[in-house]
Amino acid sequence: MDDDLGAARALLSTRRLVVLDLDGPLTRLLPGQEYLRVTAGALELALSLGLEPDDDLGTETDHVQLLRLVAERDPDAGRVVERWCTEREVAAAAGALLVPGAEAFVVTCLDRGAAVAVVTNNAPEAAAAVLATGGPVLAGLPVHGRDPERPEHLKPSPHPLLAAAEGAGVAPADAVMVGDSPSDVHAATAAGMPCIGLSPDSGRRAELRAVGAVAAAPNLAVLRPGPV
Incomplete structure (x- = not known):
């Protein structure tokens, strides 16, 4: 040490x-379990946009890395998920x-x-x-x-x-x-x-x-x- x-x-x-x-x-920025809730919401949104679930998407716990995976599979869906994540991050920043x-x-x-x-x-x-x-x-x-x-x-x-x-x-x-x-x-x-x-x-x-x-x-x- x-x-x-x-x-x-x-x-x-x-x-x-x-x-x-x-x-x-x-x-x-997303303390406690909040980062998991944001990741789950981002995944739900991505699936609603037509992405097929797979092991990488389903096991990712970091919403930003999930966003990267979504964008790799479907750039248009990635833009939608990115805007959604930005809204959550900006809201979280108010209390960080x-x-x-x-x-x-x-x-x-x-x-x-x-x-x-x-x-x-x-x-x-x-x-x-x-x-x-x-x-x-x-x-x-x-x-x-x-x-x-x-x-x-x-x-x-x-x-x-x-x-x-x-x-x-x-x-x-x-x-x-x-x-x-x-x-x-x-x-x-x-x-x-x-x-x-x-x-x-x-x-x-x-x-x-x-x-x-x-x-x-x-x-x-x-x-x-x-x-x-």
Whole structure:
């Protein structure tokens, strides 16, 4: 644990860009079992549009990855499901809470001269609504979110991370991502960007290390980097 924190803080103290996943590191957009209810609703809608059920659709628990599967099978149905998901995400954003220490973490990164960007598979307007609750520092962060017309760009695609690096004028190798899912780690690896895993659960942290995270920590508060 201490070695992990040391490695993570070293990365955060030297990289020119810190890329933060939204759902998990910064907030819980669909807490508790709500994400399962949204996924079930998205599946029901997709089936009502004529999609044939299969094992992949029926076992997916992440509504965003379900959306990707729907769009692969039927782009028109994918657009309808995407709009439906966006409505649910924006509604959820109205009650979402930022994690303790989110603003302090971002301020510390900015104060030492690093850029900070947010990437998410959720709708960018939902992400912006959550960040706006954290005041001007968080509200001003660039967000690289879901493009309704390009579901193939959803993580684990590296596209949003590469877009964040390009927007900041930073090479991916000079950035670091903080994410809480294997898809975050895979996206960062594909982008050529080291990834720090984040989860309060020790088993999840071990899983994130196993798929390539360079370190893992329980929350943002313990990761606050010091000066270069």
